[in-house]
Amino acid sequence: MPEEKVRILIAKPGLDGHDRGAKIIARALKEAGFEVIYTGLHQTPEQIVNAAIQEDVDAIGLSILSGAHNTLMPAVIKLLREKGADDIIVFGGGIIPDDDIPFLKSQGVAEIFTPGTPVSETIEWVKKHVKPRHKRK
């Protein structure tokens, strides 16, 4: 009978190629029953947001290890807002110093997972906080 899958975009913005974390999360989300859209490396915020809209995802997970999180994460959120898709939840992970987290949250990032966070913790968070967008209201 009708299924309502939660769809999540896992994206790697920025120029670095460290996709170990992104791929582990993608795989763990799949194992947990999510539909994961993986967009590959070196994505610009525009590419990520367009993909998220066309794929009608419920959340975007951004993995950033290059130190550019303070630029890239707000850029994604700004674009989502401009395109009227700011009900897509944005969360992130990577090498992100604690000091930067309040700023990122103030910009609209729902949650930040820092190095060493168990994957299961991230998955649990997604399960709890991400519901199909059209069901949320």
Next chain:
Amino acid sequence: MDDIERIKKAKKEWEEKILKPHIEKHPERMERFSTISDHEIKEIYTPEDIADLDYMRDLGFPGEYPFTRGIYPNMYRGRLWTMRQFAGFGTAVETNQRYHYLLQQGQTGLSVAFDMPTIMGVDSDDPRATGEVGKCGVAIDTLADMETLFKGIPLDKVTTSMTINAPAAILWAMYIVVAEKQGVPSNKIGGTIQNDILKEYIAQKSWIYPPEPSMRIIRDIVAYASEHVPRWNTISISGYHIREAGSTAVQELAFTIMDGISYVDYFTREGLDVDSFAPRLSFFFDAHMDFFEEIAKFRAARRMWAKIMKERFKAKNPASWLMRFHTQTAGCSLTAQQPYNNIIRTAIEALSAVLGGTQSLHTNSMDETYALPTEEAVTIALRTQQIIAYESGIPNTIDPLGGSYFIEKLTNEMEEKAWEYINKIEEMGGMLRAIELGYPQKEIQDAAYHYQLQVEKGEKIIVGVNKYVIDEDVPIPILKIPDDLEKKQKERLAKVKRDRNNAKVKEALKLLREAAEDYSENLMPYIINAVREYATEGEIINTLKEAFGEYRDPAYF
């Protein structure tokens, strides 16, 4: 043989009468003991495990084929390993200051870390570089930046390692021209460029062009070096990034050596004499947390490479048989939690590199899960090496663990398993084909995922992460790269673009473009020419992209 039989029998008895009853009373901590790579380890190793070991065939003496015990006759009794800390951040001005500091602190070689835009061939004023300029390393756009980077550092006195791959030819060309401007001819400079594109496709993923033209550029570098820059290590065949992407020790060993085979195979098919370039090939490995596994890996690597070069490629010069390697402690073993613990981790890893006979070593700083290291953290990391070198007594004898039942058995096992991988890849049609099929990529991902699950189930313990966890605020200072550096670098670049002769730049790029279309042409002189006219890295890359196209992430799962 008699002896082995006797030991075998005695061991069985010991197992039955002593060990078993003991375990019944005092159970073991785990059902199964394995290395960090999940390679199973027995409770004890005896002469039985190395019954087939032939000392002269399998080990020999240091400086002698197959070099299992070390590549130099007296190893660290003569010269210690090179202590080479990888460094770079912000603009060339800041990094130049750090280099002067490190040289004053007794560091013996320089190692340049470039920022992501430089690594990907993107200029600092490109929109794609926004937020990344000077963040992970130093931003280099033109020769002017390189001149600043080595200001006051005589390039005939230091050797320099540059961690650069897809754009290696360009950065190397800049270095050659800077030396020339200092009055140092190219045959007097020494150093290393990483220049290992295969591991980029496999693991690190900082690629630009597709594999074929990338291999051609490497060929051009190797050929140019043989003639003009003979003291340069032209490729640092790297397992480090393969390991950091989550591979096992065996995968690191096998894929790296297979990459090495692919390069030698390709260059010889392109008509280069194996002994003309092989002595300038070097390797780069990871030193991870599993102490003995790492030492076995290093020893197996040396033995395998010697066999391959001598027997398969028929190299005649013994220098071609030597596997010289740099080691870096495992960045992925460091934890954000309780960062002081990272000092201990790094020390253990560094120890395995030294016991494994490394030629140079980078020790990570405790704060590197957060950001680039502070000066204080780097100093502790360097001191770690110095304590091992001068206080521990370890470098005073060669390969002190050689002959250990466990180490020799583990060395053999590493080698056997690595050959299995190599044979499998050969059957697929070589490494380029295997990469196309996503084979090494998938193997690494599976290993990374498997390890992650083991950690989450508590089968593998990481202190401070899944055991002995405490609530804490980050107790250490973190290096902040000021955001205005990006603006400064863009200004530097704008000035260079204003001051240079743009007609000459255009002409140099045009010639480069034409040369790129001709497969038999060596690109190096054209790149050096363009660099000398202050063409930017991005301009050169884009010119070559027009000819070569771009590679895209095949993203295998």
Next chain:
Amino acid sequence: MDSSLIEKILSGDDVATARALRMIDDELPEAREILKKIYPYTGKAHIIGITGAPGAGKSTLVSKLIELYRKKSLKVGVIAVDPTSPFTGGAILGDRIRMQSHSTDPEVFIRSVATRGHLGGLSKSAWEMVKVLDAMGKEKIIVETVGVGQDEVEIIGLAHTSVVVLVPGLGDDIQAIKAGILEIADIFVVNKADRPEANRLVKEIEFMLEMAGIKDKEWQPPVIKTIATKGEGIEELAVAIDNHFEYLKKSGKLKEKIRMQLEKEFENTITSLIKEKIYRKIQEKMESLISKMENGEVDPITLGEKITRELLKEEEK
């Protein structure tokens, strides 16, 4: 139903289209309302199916086709199907990666879809999703199948033109041809044609076509060599795809296809409506019905007949 959603779809809006596709994929009741409203605006697009084994280079080929169609100012839609894990119900949809260079082009709409247990190489929703892309104004709609099994025959029903992609040296050449791919293909592509075994594979396909007597029919499937990564052979492929569409129109085969599709859509609608109704009715009793069967009180066939009969009777009243 929010009528502005329909207007937005018809005007080519991505957000509205994406939402509609989601409702279809999730089988929400609104989906049928949307489909009813957009139906009059469908039937204009040329639907192209791309199938072939994993690693054959399907996604790269699709990306190059998009590039070429965009040069001709054609609007393109893509449905890329990947498998759902039968164990976890999850999926990793990665076909976009190779098409990312088009992700900021407003005239290209790419949607990744999971099979969600549907067999045959497509998702259950693929048919209806294509309708939406058609209604939003896409002129070329490319459907990329899962590409795992060799029973991906559903694509013939959905696509006007089916392209089968093969690669030399993957060992799937003769095997695949035997397994019925011959009947699927309107066009064969031998991708990675710079490999030494490419010409042999082309010959093998041609030989098999001859053996099967397909060569004598009105449409002879061409065998086209491509190197998708370098964009070579794509132009020829596009020409062959257009030729096939022309052939369908002229020969009357297109009408046949449309008839068949209508029949299938009709049948699908009825089946799912009845199924939905029945399930809604027995939802609460489900557990007890299953235990009845478990206890041997009734067999599943008798029970199924009984419940369907009851429902139909109720409807009559």
